[in-house]
Amino acid sequence: MFQHVADQQGSEVPATGAPGPDRSQADFAVARFRSLSTEIRGCAILGPTGILAASGDLAAWGTAAAGLLEAADAAAGGAASQTHVATEEGEAYAVRLEGLGMVAVTDRFTLASLVLADMRAALRGLSRANPHVVREAA
Amino acid sequence: MPPKPHRLVMDRVAGYADEAAAYLRRRRLTRKPFARVYAEGGEGAMHAPESESGRALFLAAARLIDTAR
Numbered sequence: 001m002f003q004h005v006a007d008q009q010g011s012e013v014p015a016t017g018a019p020g021p022d023r024s025q026a027d028f029a030v031a032r033f034r035s036l037s038t039e040i041r042g043c044a045i046l047g048p049t050g051i052l053a054a055s056g057d058l059a060a061w062g063t064a065a066a067g068l069l070e071a072a073d074a075a076a077g078g079a080a081s082q083t084h085v086a087t088e089e090g091e092a093y094a095v096r097l098e099g100l101g102m103v104a105v106t107d108r109f110t111l112a113s114l115v116l117a118d119m120r121a122a123l124r125g126l127s128r129a130n131p132h133v134v135r136e137a138a
Numbered sequence: 139m140p141p142k143p144h145r146l147v148m149d150r151v152a153g154y155a156d157e158a159a160a161y162l163r164r165r166r167l168t169r170k171p172f173a174r175v176y177a178e179g180g181e182g183a184m185h186a187p188e189s190e191s192g193r194a195l196f197l198a199a200a201r202l203i204d205t206a207r
Binding site: 041042055056057060061063064065067068070071072074075076077078079080081082083084085086087088089090092103105109 | 165169171172173174175176177178180183185191192194195196197198199200201202203204205206207
């Protein structure tokens with residue numbers, strides 16, 4: 001996985017001048033995250049208004065991602081910043097950062113700290129490209 | 139008769155490989171399903187599959203994992 005230096009040059013999603021994280025920026029972040037490791041099965045990024053990008057069907061990912069984030073919030077008794085659920089079939093992760101959310105599915109026995117760090121780096125890149133909207137949403 | 143030097147190196151490498159394989163086997167056997175959630179403040183908590191919150195987390199995670207197939 002694994003992006004060793006989160007803030008290195010080139011790790012950020014290119015800014016397009018759009019007012020908020022648009023689909024192309026989020027698609028880029030999803031593609032970049034998936035390219036980090038073959039152990040990543042899929043992922044999705046959610047913005048303040050809903051799902052922005054996913055590695056598969058947007059509607060299916062949107063529903064499943066919202067379900068995990070809701071379950072995590074209920075378990076945390078408030079907003080959950082990160083979640084890791086390991087099952088026999090694979091591992092599910094969810095991260096919230098600066099008004100954005102991201103979920104990912106990996107093979108079993110991945111290094112959770114690295115996956116979560118890469119997810120945060122992906123969201124940080126998106127929020128840096130769109131500081132105004134994300135800050136308002138946060 | 140002392141063993142040849144290259145034989146010593148091969149034995150050592152084989153020993154390390156055996157230890158690594160045993161470590162991975164133990165890790166796979168001992169690692170059970172779990173759910174861990176961190177709140178905004180940074181404090182994390184484990185949620186057992188038998189608990190209500192754990193059940194909801196495992197169900198939601200299973201749906202997400204199915205979506206990724």
